[in-house]
Amino acid sequence: MAKELGYTMMDSPIGPLLLASTEEGLCYIQFANEQDGLAPLVRWCKKTFVGITPTRNDAINEPAKIQLEEYFAGKRKTFDVPTVLYGTPFQKSVWNELSNIPYGETRSYKDIALAIGAAKAVRAIGGANNRNPIPVIIPCHRVIGSNGALVGYGGGLSIKEYLLSLEEGPLFAHASS
Known part of the structure; x- marks a missing residue:
């Protein structure tokens, strides 16, 4: 189970994106700026994890951010950033x-x-x-x-x-x- 959920923000051609990752990989992307995206992230985190609060952590999300920037620049067609899926x-x-x-x-x-x-x-x-x-x-x-x-x-x-x-x-x- 995750010990940390770190988030960061990035600008993209489709608007601001909020990215969140655990130490195992990327697990959340939201189409929102930090002000609008943080409350839904906290709600999602409470449902998904016990006792973890999202904290700002640019470094943990850097690999995903780089790959998304490459995708939006037309330089990447597939993603190989580690991901973790939480769902049924x-x-x-x-x-x-x-x-x-x-x-x-x-x-x-x-x-x-x-x-x-x-x-x-x-x-x-x-x-x-x-x-x-x-x-x-x-x-x-x-x-x-x-x-x-x-x-x-x-x-x-x-x-x-x-x-x-x-x-x-x-x-x-x-x-x-």
């Missing part, structure tokens, strides 16, 4: 499957449901996608509606559209109907 077994299975979506491609919620062997769980896939604690690195922005529409994104649809455009992937590629 179902959520973790969804998040792991999201990590298999290649850079520049998209999948539908139905595709994800079929890939994890839960064909009837399309709505639950959406719920797990919405609770992804490490957006961008776990590419939930690459999930679209089965009709090809951009649907739901924690950071807002304009950020989802920006990330898909950054990756220059055809919006409807590999999404099943």
Whole structure:
């Protein structure tokens, strides 16, 4: 179990990002400035860990920050920063499957449901996608509606559209109907 949760802030083309890591790896990214992002981080931390309060720690988050900067600069297509996922077994299975979506491609919620062997769980896939604690690195922005529409994104649809455009992937590629 984690002993520390350190957070830092970074500027990005999609706005400020709050990053948080334990000694084991990155576990949280939020689309927010420090003032708006700290209270949700504290709430998440209380639910996830016992007796740990997030503290400012730029050094623990430096590897993730560097890789995100490279991604936004178009110099990185995959992430290899250590991550730690905190969620239910179902959520973790969804998040792991999201990590298999290649850079520049998209999948539908139905595709994800079929890939994890839960064909009837399309709505639950959406719920797990919405609770992804490490957006961008776990590419939930690459999930679209089965009709090809951009649907739901924690950071807002304009950020989802920006990330898909950054990756220059055809919006409807590999999404099943």
